[in-house]
Amino acid sequence: MERILEINSLYKNYGKIKAVQDLSLTVNAGSVFGLLGPNGSGKTTTLGIILDVVQKTGGTYSWFGEKPGNESRKKIGAILEGPSFYPYLSAEENLKVTAQIKNVSYERIDEVLKTVNLLDRKKDRFQSFSLGMKQRLAIASALLPDPYVLVLDEPTNGLDPQGIADVRSLIVKISGEGKTIILASHLLDEVQKVCTDFAVLNKGKNVYTGSVEEALSNKEIVEVKAHDKDNLIKLLKSCSFVTGFSENHQTVLVHMDHQKNAFDLNQYFVANGLVISHLATNKKNLEEQFLEILSQSS
């Protein structure tokens, strides 16, 4: 798989503050990569370094398998810590500045404004925009070079629910066009909704990397009820893929290997002649796991 970004053992100290420590990660083409971590965990610093606006203390990184430079940044669309534009210029004029920097034709401006639904506001000044519109304009600007990769730092921060929904569906739409997206967020729910892979940062360290799907299925818990509870327990104890279970009144919570799911469990019961009265998948949400990861790592 094509590598978009590779970070090796990155360090950043601000005086005594260790903002990033020994961080390594790889982002593959076509993925939506979430950089998840509480506030102050080093997400923005990491993105700042790979975008060449923060000086690293140590380590290396490469974009598209090449030594990073101005040319690689031209192929990346990135927003760091909120939209940054000239407030007294119109949306269109602001995008002209970006287009000039990135050597992109002005014809792209209308296209990207249309993508983010701001075409009818292109003559309006940036300062007259709502935060949601500003954020969408930032995404439009990031899309100008038709980039392989978008880097978005907390793209829904401070937005109202409608704005959050707009931006998220935009991200899903863009990733659907095959683009790679790197998204930093302190919101699990966001990572869970839009990302395919993620890394968890805590105090500047990468404490977990994996695919979202795996993280979710990893801890699949199935609720089971049966009239013949004794037989149910007996079967669970002898089942090869059940890693553990706990009883909660009439319901039994079954933990399983991550390759297995409720279907496999039901098949096993049927094969062993047990009739069950209730079967439900209870996905342990990423949030519980996130908190678990953070508490383990600190």
Added chain:
Amino acid sequence: MIRLFNIEWIKLRKYKAFQILTALYFLIVVVVTSSGMFFLEYLKSKGAEFHGIDPTILPIYQFPYLWQHIVFVAARLKILLAFLIIMSITNEFTYKTMRQNIIDGLSRTEYVFSKLSMIFVLSLVNTLLVFIIGLVTGLIYSDNTSIEAIFGNIQYLGAFFMNVFAFLVFTMFLSILIRRTGVVIIFLGMYSVIIEPILTLILSNAPFVPPFYAKLVPFFPREAITNLIPNPFPQYILQQMQDHVAFSDVTIAGGEMLIFIGLIFLMLKRRQTV
């Protein structure tokens, strides 16, 4: 280079403050530099005289002396352009747009050259304007309009260009160093009007300072920039004055300009974050 100028031009052309300040500046330059005769008439009507001489016969618009007069006066007005440069740079820190420019793929070097290209063009337009005003007023008032007379002291236009350019580079340096609009304006004002004049006065005149230190005075930035265009007016009250653009002054101002540009690069390269 054209691309870099274009970037800066798009940033500024629709910016009201830019439009107003440049229009105001060029208007003031035109009015002030072309109204010299009216000013002298006014002085005369108030009964002023220069050692018994009627002020209106002072050769302010006589080629070739005209150039020194006109650029000296025009050079007093460049503070308005400095405001413009200060805003165009400190705004980019306030709005984090310089950071965004770099994220978008501009190098720090390109960023500096994009700002310098605007400074260059502003200085050039300014010089051309002064040249045109000089030509027109000279053709109106001057007794001698031979080619030799007209272009006799044209080197003052070069000195004027350098005076404006170097001052704006110094302003750019302060803006990138300090980053806050208000603080830069206050500092530049304090520095030009209070800090440097007092310091240079002490160095050159105070009895407790060894005479060697007086030699440092021409190297102070404001001094170096101002010295490019010697004040022509003391001669009219029968004082001595420098009547040419001195090579040493050009060297000092040019050298310092390069040093400030170097420091600008150094600051941007060394900063932990932009």
